[in-house]
Amino acid sequence: MKANRTFTMRDHTHAQVGIGTLIIFIAMVLVAAVAAAVLIQTSGTLQQKAQSTGKQATQEVSSNLMVKNIEGVRAKNTATAMSSTIDLLKLKVALNVGSSPVDVNQVVISITDGTTANNLVYAGNSKSYASVGASNGVMGYFGDSAADNLESLLMNTTSINSVSYANPSHYFTVDRVRDEDSSFSQSNPVMNTGDMVIMYIATTSASADSANYGYIGTTTTTGGPLSSGLNLVPRSVVNIILTPESGVSTNADFVTPSSYGVKETVQLYP
Template sequence: MKANRTSMLKRDTSAQVGIGTLIIFIAMVLVAAIAAAVLIQTSGVLQQKAQATGEEATSEVSSNMKVLAAEGIRDDTTDLSDNIDLLEVQVSVSAGGSAMDLEQMVISISDGDTTNTLTYNDSANLSDSSFRAEEIRDEDDSFDNSTNPVMNKGDLIRLYISTTNEGDKIIDSQNVSTSNLVLDPRTDVQLTFTPESGTPQQMSFVTPSSYGVDKRLSLYP
């Protein structure tokens, strides 16, 4: 009888140990599941941050703007001017680029002796400190040079830059003031377009050796 009691007691102890082990196992599984959920959530957040950082970096190292062409206009109020008095530059959003707010863009132009820094101002005369723009093609009919000068994909925009070294005048329907630049024949001209985001876009050309009797001169490309 005593032996039977001892045997039963041993069996009861084994059962308790088994239940304890099961509880520990379940706890370990729960901890592992919680840890896995935290890791998955953290990896998702990190992936989103990495993607956003990558897109921002791509925007910073790529140019949003493409320069297509540039023409020089000579004043012909009386006789044809000896110099180029107005610069017209056609631009668009580059492939893969994003919309560009021209009010946030800065243009630098130099004739080798004088350098002007220009910002967008649709209400002022073109001068040594301002440029303006008009749409040639507006894909979604959203561009407004007064209230919304934002260039979207598919748009074709013309920028106007004063290059005259004389007084106020009207050239090609644009009110132009002196820029102190002198774009006579064989002038090396450098322009830099710096948008709000993306790398600056540079353009350079040398004016023709002779202007002849042409009012409009193709300068770029």
């Protein structure tokens, strides 16, 4: 005879545990997916900001103007009747090695003789002295001719919003010396690698203004040039700072000679 067998019902909970684990696993996958999406988005934003910051930092250290030399010119009527002050500065400026292009239209030149300080903008800059949103800040009589612009710098005033500005104390002009790619113009004065320009800064004194000198260099100033407020007599300490839109500023400091003698053009820097 076969032994009696007893059958019992057992509670199997393994399947229930498996479903719970699956739910937890799915939840963890969803959380991980959301976290990954956030990290990817954040890393993309950080990468863009890092690239932008790196580009700006590179531009800040690479956009360097370099002052090669500075000459001073005295106003005159004849070869023997000359002003006792330096009335025009000619800065020969180039770009440093590896420099990015520089828009001269955005360069600000600060010059002081220890008593008077002038902050000058490019004569074709239409924004600096204009009202917000307006474009009437360009120097009066400014055009495509560098020679005419220099004459206007020395002789004329500019009226903006019923305010009259003496050009010598508010503007500077530029003429190109070397521009192999023909990228530089009066209306679009952008310097590229290899370019060289002359920046003209009017330093006409009140005495030169009142004496009505007829010439400054080759520029005719019939009726006398306007005063810049500066007075570059012998032994004057002059500080010039060229500040581009981006990049480091360039300083040029010099002391005028103890006597100008009979020289019409005086070497000042370096």
